[in-house]
Amino acid sequence: ADGRIEIASANGQNSLRLRGLVQADYRWYDAANDPADTFLVRRARLIVEGRFSQIFSYVLQPELSGTVQILDANVNAAISPAFNVRLGKFKVPVGLEQLQSDPVAFFNERSVASGLTPVRDVGLQVQGDLLGQTVNYTVALLNGVPDGASSSGTDFDTDKTIAARLFATPFANEKDSFLNGLGVGVAVSAGDYATTAGRAAGYRTDGQQNFFTYDASVVAAGSGLTVTPQGYFYRGPFGLLAEYVISSIDVQRAALGVREVKNHAYNLSAGWVLTGEANSYRGVTPRTVFSPSAGTWGAFEIVGRIAGVDIDDTVFSGPAAARLANPNTSATQLTTYAVGLNWFLSRSVRAGFNLYHNEFDLAPGAAPATTALIADDETTFISRLQVSF
Amino acid sequence: ADGRIEIASANGQNSLRLRGLVQADYRWYDAANDPADTFLVRRARLIVEGRFSQIFSYVLQPELSGTVQILDANVNAAISPAFNVRLGKFKVPVGLEQLQSDPVAFFNERSVASGLTPVRDVGLQVQGDLLGQTVNYTVALLNGVPDGASSSGTDFDTDKTIAARLFATPFANEKDSFLNGLGVGVAVSAGDYATTAGRAAGYRTDGQQNFFTYDASVVAAGSGLTVTPQGYFYRGPFGLLAEYVISSIDVQRAALGVREVKNHAYNLSAGWVLTGEANSYRGVTPRTVFSPSAGTWGAFEIVGRIAGVDIDDTVFSGPAAARLANPNTSATQLTTYAVGLNWFLSRSVRAGFNLYHNEFDLAPGAAPATTALIADDETTFISRLQVSF
């Protein structure tokens, strides 16, 4: 359908799909302390998916842009609708926006709250649908990755991480209910981290710049816990997605004492399809295709988002030699505002025009250089033309 | 056709093609100051192309050999034959030989003149065919890349580069005209370059060795302009391709003054298909396939080329500490002679046997070490077996 290669055997038990994603961006930054304006191939992916003997399936998805690497590589066994087993590399079942397929999200870039959730990891996952498919559970045993990061191969330590998510769409089977498109859930990730590279990560702005990084000598040194209550509500052309993330982690600077750092983030995003098509977590399908000759224009959606990150104050406390982060290069709080217009030119082609404004709160006593990213607000315009099939 | 996967929807509006390129080389060098003789996988590419809703298309082409990276990743909208928009990564519309698809060129390696033209970049391009498809115009706004280089992602500076090309095939619609296969045009690339890594490049011989590089402390520091008058003429089994390149760029060594460097290059290549098939800018299709059992041999073509590069004398002027390039490792002029035989074993399989001879002119006072590439002529034999589908 619509450009995918899909080949199935006569008995329907085996199939193979060839899919892809290309995102071509232009990014404009307002200030000299931001990066240079640039054209960019943000994502270029080839995706091969297949199914054998009805039960087994696999996904093979390399990222071809930037650092070429495997994103998804996993084998699945669908023992029953309520019991599926997956082994390999896949998305960690934690963040709601992180789990949403990138090309169908409201904005070109995920919110800063997703920066506090794990991205992809290697492990074993069990998941299934219960109660007439109104409840989905997912439990995964994983190597463990830092906030906003993906696994790059083998584990750093023998300790493993458990991620679990429960998500309910209680009215999904009641087509006429006002709450038909409601989904609510909660996800947790917990594990021990005991290595230098283990879990001390940085966080990025909407413009994809680090506004917070730990001091280079800070290491993970104990347990980490991420909790994210989450939900969405879609009705007609309207969509809303909300998520709260608490990420806590025991870290240590050199031989100084272990401190628990607890960072918070939130994301509230909404969209309205101006042309009336149905909104959903899986994206918008335009009723018409952009065609000057036919006089049709596809679909349009306006989107808005408020999101923020609050860094634990303990990070900046103490004398300079003992602080976990440098207040002159790392902010203690980030508040972001974003608006955008999505133009669905066809089922597979979408243009997105996003304006992001990011405001930093500095830690007490901070005196950033004028060239530092956090020296003043970041305003970024990111436009994108995307093919996703 | 001929091994490509091409799948189209019933209404013809959507399609997907899976293509590929494998080039397996043996390279022989004549002298000890050249690299070691070697087998080499020169190119190994998988190409996915598709079309949606008749208007939209995309290309996804990773290079799998050597440094794995994305070459082409772009989205196109064919609004009308005269107005096509492309966003993403693609070939810069400047060099005639650079724009020709590599597997169908006369020689296994492009001429040294192509080393002065940009290769691939990220940006926005508008192009179209006018006047009964006898004139093609292309205008692109790009990040900007050095001579003979490709973009590796985001831009180094906010300044952008404009590339524009006008190419006419005035007799393309007159099948009986002697000049039916004539094409002439001119291309320009202009932009500002203001960073260390911005635009100061090196140039390579036919044997793919650097015969010219700027001093490591030289940076681009102003405007750059590339102009290339170009043309081809194909008639029956005969083909001719000619190009002249002027590449000028403002550069600076450390805090010393900015100097404009203007380098020149030319390429005159020709081919003759011995077995009589038609020659063209898009390659040769053999009438028969190599088949010992059928007693058929495919097609054969002999090719010849003269090309050269003339480096601006200002590069070597001044005391050693202020020179832009070291005359003991960089030549001031390169003249290359090449002959070859192409054997078209099938539509998709071609063998190429090329002999290259490269002569260097040294700057006044140059005294290269005997191990330096430019210490004496470079003679290289490059044979290739290629599958392109």
Place this chain on the structure above:
Amino acid sequence: ADGRIEIASANGQNSLRLRGLVQADYRWYDAANDPADTFLVRRARLIVEGRFSQIFSYVLQPELSGTVQILDANVNAAISPAFNVRLGKFKVPVGLEQLQSDPVAFFNERSVASGLTPVRDVGLQVQGDLLGQTVNYTVALLNGVPDGASSSGTDFDTDKTIAARLFATPFANEKDSFLNGLGVGVAVSAGDYATTAGRAAGYRTDGQQNFFTYDASVVAAGSGLTVTPQGYFYRGPFGLLAEYVISSIDVQRAALGVREVKNHAYNLSAGWVLTGEANSYRGVTPRTVFSPSAGTWGAFEIVGRIAGVDIDDTVFSGPAAARLANPNTSATQLTTYAVGLNWFLSRSVRAGFNLYHNEFDLAPGAAPATTALIADDETTFISRLQVSF
């Protein structure tokens, strides 16, 4: 068949196949001097194969997991069954277990004996089947790679390596013979190696850890010769694979004298398909598919292996400053025992559970640190879920 895309032209002369391999592992190590237990995507490959005009074919196989790189990229001409020419990158025709396709081998990891044979290289190969396809010969001219290594591109030196293999299945055409599934052969690789990076390699345990490496200043400095008598015997559910490897190489530490190092290795592996399916060098095809609803379980095979490596004593002789390897980090002998269970869930899906025990013999006077790998035995459990199509 079974999930592969295979498209052929009407006349059968052109075809294209899209294949893949995903291996998702969990690896458990018994001791603190071993690496951390980990989930791992061991292999993630996309394979494109095609054929043109009946004679020509190609293979394009990138590895997408870990370091993304091209594994196979070659062009083939099948002039006749007895005379095939291949150019590009491919498996070196030496080791019997190395040449066996990884997903169908008895064990998840190849034996330590395969660590003494070359893996993949770039070059030209001629091969064919003789005497009613009971004898296969292969001769290749190659850049030359170290033991257990693959070519990473151009050659280090102008000297080339010759590899040749003769393998007979004398009773292959006698279906009723007790020896129908017998294959015996011998392979040789010989060449000169004269560069620092040329051929001085390390060897790994079943747990994929280096138990032997040359001192960093050791270089290849003369000729190298690898000889491997080899054979297999398959009958009904039973399979046996045996190989002996002698790898000798002239090496030199800094300016000290050249020494010939001759290392030996052996591999004796066997498997028994409990569910009665036929065993073969090309793997096992289960009679049933795992399907809880149908009450079928697929096929099961138990496997066992004894293998070992004996390092030349000369490597550890002499004073510390002149030794070729450090006896505190490199063992002089490795003996490995492995048992495993393979579960064939479908033609394309296999799970493998392997227990490996590796015992080190230390060189005289060795006193490894307790954190050194060779300080005590390595015991590793490697489980895998694999899709191969």
